[in-house]
Amino acid sequence: MANSLQLACDAYQRAVTASDIESKTDPETEPYRSKYRARELLREVRALLGPGAEEESGEGQAGSQEDDGDEGRLLAARLAVIEFRLGVNHTETEEMSAGEEHLVKGVRLLERYRLSHDCVSTYIQAQNNLGILWADRGEIIIAQTYLESAESLYCQYMKMIGKPPLDPDEHFTPEEQRLTEQERAKRFERIYTHTLYYLAQVYKHLKQDERAAQYCHTTLQRQLEYDGYNPVEWAINAATLSQYYLGKQCYMEARHCLAAANVIFAKAGQIPSSGAVKENEAEQERLDGLRQKKAEIARCWVKYCLNLLADARKKLEDNIGELDVDLQEELKAERKKQEDEKEKGWKKAVLFGLSDVYDSILAVEEKVDWSLPLDFKEAREIFLVGQNYINEAKEYFQLDGHVTDHIEVIQDHSALFKVLAFFEEDYERRCKMHKRRVDMLEPLCKELNPQYYLLVCRQLQFEMADTYYEMMDLKVAIGNKLDEMDSHIIKKINSLAQSAIKYYEMFLDSLRSPDKKFPEKLEDDVLRPALVAKFHIARLYGKLITADGKKQLENIQISLTYYKFLVDYCANYEEAIKSVETELELSKEMVALLPARMERLRIQLSSFS
Structure with a gap:
């Protein structure tokens, strides 16, 4: 028996080496060559564990060991390790059903012994892997059941026993080569950290965002504490978690x-600039x-x-x-107390x-x-x-x-x-900030092909229009503070207004069909932007400054047309009203007021003719 166990230990170590080390250099033509060799070695180990070991690891056989004491527990533990390793081996070679079968066998073998120090680690790892397997199948609730069971067992074990348990590989390691208590503790804590990490993913899938964040948190903390992490992966996970906190x-x-x-x-490590990398292709890919x-x-x-x-x-x-200046002062006074708390x-x-x-x-x-x-x-x-x-x-x-x-x-x-x-x-400095926005966005508008980047082009066109619109409003506010607007500021206001109109029109034109026809009914995703664009164009034509009465009349007529479009559209499609309530109310007022203003202007023009 001792000789068989020695042979089993040797075969197990060769299987681990083949699976974890040699597999990394397998050729592309045989990507699983070492995994398959490891599988055969693991089956060999199972056969060496003694007569009936194959049957002992089968479904329903664990119950025969109920009164076997330490010897029965140790055999069950060793068999469970083999089943666990075989389960992982099959899932790594994309044989999920076989992998599940072996992992479930491992769990059943240890069910009665799961709280013993030589079984608990294997049991939790098997449940972790079953959780991953079911999550990959899209069965998140089943995955949750396995992972929460693993979490519960860890907590129960630490509360009742607390002693660092045997690592699964130690069942096939000579006594003199076994781990120290410190190393065992570290490995066990890392296994539990994996449980929490997978649970964080499960809760995220289930839209339990707060719970997912808590588990992600704890995982990151534990990874630092037990030095079990990849720096790049850890950093990305921490940065991703920050975005959850931003939302809150x-x-x-x-x-x-x-x-x-x-x-x-x-x-x-230090990352060289892209131009400085002259290493081989694999290194370039890593640095990129x-x-x-x-x-x-x-x-x-x-x-x-x-x-x-x-x-x-x-x-x-x-x-x-x-x-709001008054609110600003009030908040400044309150802030110190809030910060302390x-x-x-x-x-x-x-x-x-x-x-x-x-x-x-x-x-x-x-x-x-x-x-x-x-x-x-x-x-x-x-x-x-x-x-x-x-x-x-x-x-x-x-x-x-x-x-x-x-x-x-x-x-x-x-x-x-x-x-x-x-x-x-300061309005002038504020205007310059918006000019910086124009300078960075306008080249993109000109360079992108709407055929390939239609949605992005629409976003940029609308933002450009809004930016010019904001600049025009600022220039009007600056001009209104003067005793009289000079020709330079009038020209600037008109130029900004025309630029805003141009980009709003570009956005609206992007909604037209190939035969240049504007849609009778707007899609939900462009409903508000399109109606707001129409409203802003109406307002912009009303802001254009000209001494030419006929041109002024023409601008008011165009303005009225755009206001009327919004009013008529909401009359035809009442569901659109809630999207533009404020704009609709103002448009109705302008549709009522502008005809009278145009009539007065016509009378003035006729009196001069």
Whole structure:
């Protein structure tokens, strides 16, 4: 028996080596060659475990061991390890049904012994793998059952026993080569960390976002604590978690995740610029992947800065979208007290406070605030951080090769300028910020082919129109402060209005059929933008300044036509009303007022003729 066990141990070690090491160099023509060899060796081990071992591992046979004591438990444990390894082997070679069968056998063998220190680790790993297998099949509820069972068993074992359990491989390892208690503990904790990681994915699939975030959190913390992680993967997961916190407006937590992502990602090593890489193709691919991940983390930082500024704007704007100065002073007075209270709560819930990288994370955090900015100075500091990350993201996401991503980065840059402009009190400087937006967006509008990028072109056209519209409004406000508008500012107002009209018309033209006909009924996704574009064009024609009475009459007539389109459309399709309630109310007023204004202008013109 001792000799058989020795042979079994030798065969098991060869199987592990073939599966975990030699398989990495298998040829493309035989990708599973080493896996298949490992499978045969594992079957050989099962046969060496003694007469009847094959049957003992079968369904319903474990019950015969009920009174076998330690010997029966050890045989069941060894057989379960083989079944577990065979289950993993089959799933790795894409034989899912066979893999499931072996994993289930392993679980059944250990059901009665699952709380013993030499069985619990194998049992939990088998359940983890069954959870993954069922999740891959899209059966998330079944996956959840297996993984929650594994979680429950870990908690029960730690509460009742607590002793670091035997690692599955130790059943086939000589006594003198077995792990230390410390190493056993570390491996067992890593297995449980995997359980939590998979549960986080399951809860995400089930739309239980808060629970998923909590489990992701705990997983990241444990990975740092037990040094069981890939730095790049960890950093991406932390950055992704930050976006959940952004959605909940938990900026302190989001910043902490992003700062941690930066620090841990740096452990992957220095990344050379794209032009400096002259290594082999595989190394180029690896470094390109690292640059992409770094750019993705940068984009998460951009979203952090953008959301922080946008939420501050929502809080501070009055009913016409301008800065509410009284509210601003009130919020400044309240903020100190709120910060003190939040800081106390934060110290009780630090995400990664147990790790040795915490000081480095704090150093990154200090570069950007987490509280809502309340004036231009504070907003600009956040803007500059966001702009630095924009530049970092653009290094990888260039227009040549990453069209959609590049455009999204540019749109985020534009959005940063837009929200910063809200905090700027000087209209001229605010106008210059919007001009920066035009300068970055207009080249994209001209370069992209609508045939291939129709939706993106529409987005850019509408944003360009809105930007020119905003600039025109600012120039009108500047002109109204003067005793009399000079020809230069009149020309500027008209030019900006015409540019806004041009881009709104481009957007509306993109909705036309191939025979240039505008749709009778608008699709839901373009309903509001199209009607708002019509409304803004109507208003813009009304803003054009001219000394020519006939031209003025012509502009008012065009303005009336566009207002009337919106009113008539909502009369024909009442479901559209809720999308443009404010614009519709104003349009109805203008449809009632403009004919009388046009009539007065005609009378004036006829009296001069």
